[in-house]
Amino acid sequence: MSTALGRIIEVNGPIVTVFLPQVTIGEQVRVGELALVGEVIGRDGGRAVVQVYESTESLAPGQSAVPLGHPLAAELGPGLLGNIFDGLQRPLTEIREQSGDRIARGLTVASLDRKRLWHFEPAPDLSAGSTVAGGTVIGAVSETETIMHRILVPPDVNGELVNLAPAGDYSVEQVIAQVRSRDGAVHPLRLYHRWPVRKARPYGRRDQAGVPLITGQRVLDTFFPLLKGGRAAVPGAFGAGKTMVQQQIARWSNAGIMIYLGCGERGNELVEILETFPQLTDPYTGRLLMERTLLVANTSNMPVVAREASIYMGVTLAEYYRDQGYDVVMVADSISRWAEALREVAGRLEQMPVEEGHPAYLASRLSAFYERAGRVQTLAGGYGSVSLIGAVSPPGGDFSEPVTSHTKEIVQAFWALSKELADARHYPAIDWTESYSGYVDAAAVWWAKNVDPRWSAHRTEALGLLLQSDELARIVNLVGPEALSPAQRWVLEAAALLKEGLLQQSALDDVDSFCSPERQFALLDLLLDLYHQGRDLLGKGVPVQRLLQLPVLGRARRAKSAYSNGQMDGLKAFAAEMRDAFQPLSLEYAGSREGSA
Template sequence: MSRDNRHGVIREINGPIVTITLPGIHNGEQVKIGEMGLYGEVISLNGEDAVIQAYESTEGVRPGEPVEALGWPLSVELGPGLLGGIFDGVQRPLEEIFSRAGDHIPRGLSLPALDRERSWHFVPSADLERGQQLGSGTLLGRVQETAIIEHRILVPPERIGELIELAPEGDYLLDEPIGRVRTPNGRTRKLKLYHRWPVRTPRPYKRRDHGVAPLITGQRILDTFFPLLKGGKGAVPGPFGAGKTVVQQQVARWSNADIVIYVGCGERGNELVDVLETFPQLQDPYSGRKLMERTLLVANTSNMPVVAREASIYVGITMAEYYRDQGYDVVMLADSTSRWAEALREVSGRLGQMPVEEGYPAYLASRLAAVYERAGRVETGGCGKGSVTLIGAVSPPGGDFSEPVTAHTKEIIQTFWALSKELADARHYPAIDWVGSFAADVGTAARWWHEKISPEWERRRTQALSLLARDAELSRIVNLVGPEALSSAQRWELESAALVKEGVLQQSALDPVDTFSSPEKQFLLLDMVLTIYEKGAELIELGVPAQELTELPLLAKARRAKQSYDSQQTAQLKELMEEFNQSFNNIRLEYAKFKEHA
């Protein structure tokens, strides 16, 4: 699109909403606003008038100032150099801005997201020949982006055609061409190490596929009880103080994804500062190198412009799709989608659109669904299978899960990790409520667990959830009439349920041993506490008093096992289980002798 004579004038300003007159402008097009050159995008048209939403504060901008149309929609730069980066909601590099301008981002400042002065060693694909037809996603070559991630340079979707030339192996700047193609309309287009892509347009792929393996997070209540598949859609709803951010940070740190993208969307500044300071110091548990070598961060705090908050989710998911197209499994964490929805509400209110439930626009559900549907496992154009797993935090006011954002999200996603204020107040972390949570793909996850860990996984999981449900019923009875009304078997059920909660479900993110639990350790701990429950139930049937069992030292030992043995010490856990079995057998023999003498 030509940028000649693409200038207009500001007519009216209403917060981040600016009305301009500019003939020939397109919906979704980016513009520079006023003398300061603030960035924004067109969100509606009315003849020669257009409504712009600005990504920055419009304070000091006046009607009559000029507006320039840039000729493209809100887009991101996709290429080597993204990993390890920290960007704002419209992909401005915050570390580069800090080095130039200090703590505060000057309005109108525009810097490229990717470093134009850094060269990359490009290795072309050996099987490409001149005259070959290139499709979307065809692998052009490789660049070693970090020590653990190989960046695959792909043909952009708008650059398909006949290969005219491909550069030899060597070091290239991002703006240097590495090849040329002749597109179907006869035009010659350059290929570079990077390209731009509009964030509101999903990137193409060959076909969508079903998830086949769970995302392993190292958190027992997530992996064992409510698994999420790679390429799945999950949500972490919960009230203030319930631990949403910690859950998401644990997933970001320990998940077995190739790439992690963390989007802080409208959250408190101190929480994002904690993320920005701690993540660069963390070690990747799988490679032993810095975690940031496979991570990128998008930071948009609650005091930043509301429209950039709305854009940040799209920026994050577009970068996630880009690495998915390279055949990687990507996890994107959005903290939180409630703040994103509030940005939609504020902008729609300024536009005078009709509000519906709790003031949100009528298109809230469809916008949420459109974002979550960009997750999935797909067959890429030239790099095999890749996936984007999207996990969104939801912050319902007062912990009310019936409010619109939570209710609509619940209908869209496959795995729901509901956080409980009561559990958090009781210092039970992660405070995920096993009653209010659900996972839709347990059957698929079970096939993986049965093949990799144990064919008993699904049965043990079901048994544990049944025991926890029984615990809820018995607890209500105890609250009404006291523990004296329970039989020995029921008292043992309560004790065993407490053992499941304390020995399996509770997991401290700050404990150096228990912060991560391998799948094998997870199953061994679950199998251990359920075996204790079964052995105890057998003894109670023989007449052993429940009080005698609840006072056994082995119960305390079972509670501490998660912190006593790390994920490599599974052999010691199995030995501990044998020790417990022997203890119960000894009690059985002693009680049998006692009954004989009696």
């Protein structure tokens, strides 16, 4: 009998109190006859409080508790991409083969396929005797057609390379290298290593250089940009289109690796991703999108403690690809459900609630999580980034609730979804008054250099028109449109054009679902030009009614769907044509105005 064998004292929902001296906080423990796994979150004398990842039904006091000696860790190696894992990194398709349509308890399933062979190419510049350190790339395998998976020395290992396997096919379990550390210990290296999920993976240093993450969504890229390595939140009431925004980002972002984390959300939403993503083509490589995507799913009906762990699992996987030099984006839907899992555990522990039942440490846990985003120089010297985009589901759509308000203090890009816009079927329903981005200046440098130097000025002018029009709309609602001056009527029209022709973007429209930066700017330029032309004509005495009747307005509205990313010439030709459409009016009124002046 093991000396470390303990016993269950109490079972209260997912919280199990065990008698088990000498366990460490964070250590994993197996409890009960089904050998359910949990982790120690508290100690009190000889007792340990364990939060169990699976349903604790049928556990009874007196049953065994066995410490496992290590914390919850991720297996990091080839075979992650294209897969769907639960919050504990168990592959769900493998679980299905073992336990059928429902997830049985107490299953042990390896995260990475042990049988599959990978073709390993050792790094050419390394050989026995080379000095290696944590993060050194000792070779690579081609994980998918598009993604080269670099095999890294685990962050906590360094020393002298004793040997390095030649090119060939290996399973993840086979030793491909040995490293002798300074103390003489020899560490066998495999294609994978483990890393505790609650601990951020080390890097060389933070890097401030910023390049915008292109999502192909105009309202995001043009108005509220996110940088690679940045932090963003998407708060919205139910029905505001949160999931759609997240899925669009997952589909179209120019990230090297995309991680989609379904945290406490609907099962059918993940199914939609599982069923549609494998058919989608990556707009950047022309290959399948799933080749650079991995899913972590802990749906709302799966146990809450695993839900709490799932965001750490997700971000650890993200950091691992970052350390290989990739720009990784993790979309987490939703952070509120994670916070609820935290609250549920806190409640069971009878911790004093502070706001709406949330524990006092909500804010610090939340900021510690988001802090794992960033662009870094990796241990190997390359550059990589983790961008975190978290959905927030505020109760009743109230942004002053604790999770939203704490998130607001942490993130730099805040994409506020508005119920009113969604109700008006303005999608994506991102509210231009409530949203903000702290990355605009950094993004402006990139846009000026790569797309057009007028980007920043255009953006400011367009936002100004939108805000001005909101003011005017309030007047109209009180006294009707007749009270406005012609110039004001034209502002309203210009804002309406911007909303329909630029901000609204249908995910279901094949032409417009993804909008290249060039086309984003061309559309913005076109609509502002239209506004300027009209404003000039108003100055010449043209009645606003004449302008509002121009058929070209309708075409400008639909230009986003009429010209694809590949038809920029057509779009430019249309812009010229539009200018011509104003000519007759300009000529007609040129004389009269000058005469009276």
